[in-house]
Structures are given as structure tokens and as C-alpha cells.
Amino acid sequence: MKVSVVIPTYNRVARLRSALAAFATQTIDSADFEVVVISDGATDGTDEFVREARMPFRLVFASQANGGPAAARNHGASLATGDLLLFIDDDVIAQSDLIEQHVLSHDSCAGQVVVVGPMLTPPDYRPSAFVRWEQAMLYKQYDAMIRGDYAPTYRQFYTGNASVPRQFLLAAGGFDERFRRAEDVELAYRLAQNGARFIFNEFAIGHHYAERSFSAWISMARDYGRNDVVFDREQSRRDGLETAREEFAGRHTLIQWLTRGCVGRPGLEPWLHWPVRGLAAISDRLEFHRITRSALSGLYNTSYYCGMAEELGGAQSFWELIDGGSQRHVSNGRTRAHNRS
Secondary structure, three states: OOEEEEEEEOOOHHHHHHHHHHHOOOOOOHHHEEEEEEEEOOOOOHHHHHHHOOOOOEEEEEEEOOOOHHHHHHHHHHHOOOOEEEEEOOOEEEOOOHHHHHHHHHHHOOOOEEEEOOEEOOOOOOOOHHHHHHHHHHHHHHHHHHHOOOOOOHHHOOOOEEEEEHHHHHHHOOOOOOOOOOHHHHHHHHHHHOOOEEEEOOOOOEEEOOOOOHHHHHHHHHHHHHHHHHHHHHHOOOOHHHHHHHHHHOOOHHHHHHHHHHOOOOOOHHHHHHHHHHHHHHHHHOOOHHHHHHHHHHHHHHHHHHHHHHHHOOHHHHHHHHHHOOHHHHHHOOOOOOOOO
């Protein structure tokens, strides 16, 4: 099985150098894979670096106007020649046997299989508190799947480290380029509808050097909230509204309080960010990790639910959904809680 590693990149040339170097030391023969790099409008010297790079594997490069990760991955898939597409982010450093582990999972499983590997925090790297919170949410999912609490689904398909047979991707129509957030989970839902089965290989390890500003982190949560409503509306999922209602009822009191204060009051949300963010910063410095996690969960989930409310059409529709779960709001869209929350 020949593998095409697809890496979209945007203004992370230093990280990209390390990412490509990691593929020079893979346990699989370099003749059995290629790396396709798509520069999504990078302006930091990425194009010049990749064009001049000399690697022991086949390196394919293309540049495009900035169109987002979905467009870049589709571009990479169109240039790929491998049977298997392995999507890796430009800030993920592959362990030496990452490609081999993905191939082993596909070879050992019959039928239409999609494989997901973990994105672990590197031992030599300490990201910001809110990125560590995000990683902790991923680790909870990894641990649950390893224990067998639940089988992986389309919700665990993150293209920082995931592989899919090229024909499966083409049959599903590729990534939806309208979306710049959660485009991977949206694709995975369509793959699942086409009969794909999801496998988690805990040994297909990538180390994630995640860097994100606070404003980008908050915006990400809001975008996930909006997009989940859009996805559920367009794909007519049956359990979205009920899932959102049930999950909100089980949220921490802080999350419920912040959400009730912010939904429908866009001017209030930024003012509430500062004291909660300050609490998280102080507790992080004092290593009060439980308080830090609770504060950051409150911020993230509040922004997520505010995004949902905006896409549903306002506070009234959101609270009728959450408090009543009435099926008459199906026309406004169906939603599900974001799986990292």
C-alpha cells in the first residue's frame, strides 16, 4: 500500500521543517510513501523552503491562494498518487513508526476503515494553559477508547493525524471547503454514512506542538458551535437537539451560569471573559489544576453555546431547544455538543 502524506500549511515554516524532517526517519521504506505539502497562501518563506528542500522521499509541493485547510487538503488529495491518504498537520511531529502503524491498521481490518492516531503533547513542550486544556479533552477521549468505554466514531476524526483510503475520500466528495472549522468531523460524518468504520490506533503517535492565541481559541469554540448547527441542519441528524439538551443539563454549574448570562447578550460575553480568564491564569500559576480546568471549560463552552445560539437565530430559539427540547425547532437546525468540550 503506497501512502500519500498530505500536509496543509500556513505561515509555520519553522514547524514545517521539523514535521518534514520526521518523515525522513520513518520505519517504512521511503519508496513506499510521498509527502504532499500545500501552502495555503503562506507569506513567511514556506514556498521557498519547500521548493528547495531535499528529502529521501518523494516531496510534492503546490501553493494556492488562502482558502482554508479544507481547500488545501482537497488540493493535496488531488495531487496524491497513493492508495492511502494520511492527513497530518504542519505542527505535528510524526513518531518514527507513525506511517507504518497507520498501514498496519488498514491491512489488519477488512472493509471501509478510517484510522485515527493520537496527537500527544511533546515532553519537551509546555503550551499555554488553554491549549493544555484542549489537549486534556483529547486525552480523555483517547483513554476512554483505549479502555473500551466506547468505540471511535466520526467525532474522533481529527485530521491532525488520520488516514483514509483515497477512494473513500473521493466517493464522499472530499472536504467541504465552506468550513474552516470542524471540516474534518463534517467529512467524517459523510464517510460514516457511506459505511466507513473508525479505528483508533494508540501507537500511531504524533506529537502536537500546538500554538494558539486566546482570541483564536475562543473564536474556535464559537465557530464549532455555529458549524455544528449547520452540519446537523444540512445532514438532518436525528439526535442532535436531544443530545445538546441532555449535555447542557449535565454541564458544571459555572458553565450553565455563564451561558445563561451571555447568550443573547453579545456585549456582555467579552466582559465575562476577563475575570474567568484571570482566575484561570492565577490558578495555573499556583498549580491549582482543577480550578484552571473548570475556568477554561466555562469559557470554552460558553463561547460554543453562544455560537450555537447565533446560528439558531437567537436566544429564544436556543433556550427553547435547551430547556424544552421541542421538535418544532427542527427547522432552525439540529445541533450536537462539540466533542472536545
